[in-house]
Amino acid sequence: MNIFVVNSGSSSIKYQLFNWPDEQPLCSGLVERIGSAQAEITHRVFGAGAPAEALRRTLAVPDYEAGLREVVRLLTDGPTAVIQGPAAVDVVGHRVVHGGETFTGPTVITAVVKAKIKELFGLAPLHNPANYQGIEVAERLFPRARQVAVFDTAFHQTLPEYAFRYALPTALYTEQRIRKYGFHGTSHQYVAGRAAEHLRNPDARLITIHLGNGCSMAAVRGGRSLDTSMGFSPLAGLVMGTRSGDLDPSVLLHLLGPLGYTTEQVSTLLNKGSGMLGLAGSNDMRDVGRALAAGDARAALALDIYAYRIRQYIGAYAAVLNGLDALVFTAGVGENDALVRARACQDLEFFGLALDAARNENCTGGLRDISQPSSRARILVIPTNEELEIARQCATL
Numbered sequence: 001m002n003i004f005v006v007n008s009g010s011s012s013i014k015y016q017l018f019n020w021p022d023e024q025p026l027c028s029g030l031v032e033r034i035g036s037a038q039a040e041i042t043h044r045v046f047g048a049g050a051p052a053e054a055l056r057r058t059l060a061v062p063d064y065e066a067g068l069r070e071v072v073r074l075l076t077d078g079p080t081a082v083i084q085g086p087a088a089v090d091v092v093g094h095r096v097v098h099g100g101e102t103f104t105g106p107t108v109i110t111a112v113v114k115a116k117i118k119e120l121f122g123l124a125p126l127h128n129p130a131n132y133q134g135i136e137v138a139e140r141l142f143p144r145a146r147q148v149a150v151f152d153t154a155f156h157q158t159l160p161e162y163a164f165r166y167a168l169p170t171a172l173y174t175e176q177r178i179r180k181y182g183f184h185g186t187s188h189q190y191v192a193g194r195a196a197e198h199l200r201n202p203d204a205r206l207i208t209i210h211l212g213n214g215c216s217m218a219a220v221r222g223g224r225s226l227d228t229s230m231g232f233s234p235l236a237g238l239v240m241g242t243r244s245g246d247l248d249p250s251v252l253l254h255l256l257g258p259l260g261y262t263t264e265q266v267s268t269l270l271n272k273g274s275g276m277l278g279l280a281g282s283n284d285m286r287d288v289g290r291a292l293a294a295g296d297a298r299a300a301l302a303l304d305i306y307a308y309r310i311r312q313y314i315g316a317y318a319a320v321l322n323g324l325d326a327l328v329f330t331a332g333v334g335e336n337d338a339l340v341r342a343r344a345c346q347d348l349e350f351f352g353l354a355l356d357a358a359r360n361e362n363c364t365g366g367l368r369d370i371s372q373p374s375s376r377a378r379i380l381v382i383p384t385n386e387e388l389e390i391a392r393q394c395a396t397l
């Protein structure tokens with residue numbers, strides 16, 4: 001069986017094709033800057049005889065349909081072909097960011113499921129519309145395949161009510177479903193599973209720290225999410241690439257009232273113009289690192305704020321878990337940025353956490369332990385693989 005996994009973002013598509021049940025990736029790739037004449041496709045083929053280098057191509061990709069069509073061409077034609085045609089794909093697994101309270105596990109996509117995903121556009125305006133478009137295009141391009149949705153929110157549906165409810169009048173929850181949902185669940189679930197295996201402890205108390213463009217943390221025990229830093233939307237919690245994370249809600253009222261912002265402007269400011277971009281001038285942590293090395297004071301303060309927020313959540317989640325077996329760093333920043341990891345683990349001796357500076361600096365490859373042997377809890381770096389986790393969940397259906 002072949003499972004094709006699609007992760008449609010606001011301007012990109014990440015994809016991976018797996019042969020099942022051996023979990024063997026046949027190829028993977030990324031289409032960036034969809035909607036531009038200078039879009040870029042990076043495509044990698046795995047297995048015997050495959051070219052070692054990824055293929056990179058710049059071309060016009062006006063929309064998702066054009067992007068996925070190009071990917072299908074790479075899968076089926078010429079030297080990159082790994083399958084005969086679209087009919088060789090049995091299942092298409094889609095990352096869908098918001099599943100509300102309706103979806104607690106992988107779900108075969110029907111007209112009813114699509115309508116529900118559409119209803120949730122307002123709660124995840126940066127993500128669900130793109131995910132939905134990815135589904136519609138995949139239905140056209142892989143008409144024979146079963147389409148399955150795997151929701152970012154599903155893993156966090158185990159949060160106890162006292163953790164997911166806000167202290168607002170009850171009717172706002174019962175009638176309007178205003179509550180904490182949490183996101184990046186597929187990633188937290190995947191790395192928590194890997195960590196528990198590594199520790200040989202299925203009941204491990206873990207704090208998983210996903211630092212990508214969007215950033216979130218989760219408190220996980222026995223493979224169940226007990227709390228997480230994102231909330232009603234993916235805007236809450238940590239400082240992110242372009243999102244503010246936690247704020248006093250009065251700041252919004254001040255922007256909307258005395259400062260005369262429209263709701264649209266506030267949304268753009270908090271989702272797209274804040275975080276590291278707003279503080280340091282770039283949402284890419286590599287730029288912030290370079291600016292810091294060049295003595296830029298704004299970059300130094302931005303990194304202080306970013307790391308301080310992570311440390312606050314480590315403290316909170318150690319309390320939620322009543323102890324800690326491991327801290328797990330993952331995603332683009334968490335896997336690659338030794339300075340961010342070092343700053344996030346600073347001054348946590350109280351919790352018995354001791355980072356090994358050399359292991360942290362020289363850390364490449366798969367799962368790595370970067371703590372000192374004397375550390376009471378392990379500090380792990382585990383590359384996330386949302387696509388593999390999505391394929392596994394599709395296979396369970």
Ligand SMILES: Nc1ncnc2c1ncn2[C@@H]1O[C@H](COP(=O)(O)OP(=O)(O)O)[C@@H](O)[C@H]1O
Nearest residue numbers: 211212213214283284285286331332333336337
């Ligand atoms: N070598 C690196 N050092 C520091 N940060 C990095 C490095 N490589 C990637 N990143 C960061 O990772 C981010 C993207 O992470 P990723 O998990 O791919 O995010 P997303 O899935 O949200 O697009 C980039 O914005 C960049 O800041």
Ligand SMILES: CC(=O)OP(=O)(O)O
Nearest residue numbers: 183184212213214234
């Ligand atoms: C939910 C979310 O924030 O996703 P991403 O990090 O991919 O933007």
Ligand SMILES: [Mg+2]
Nearest residue numbers: 212213214331
């Ligand atoms: Mg991501």
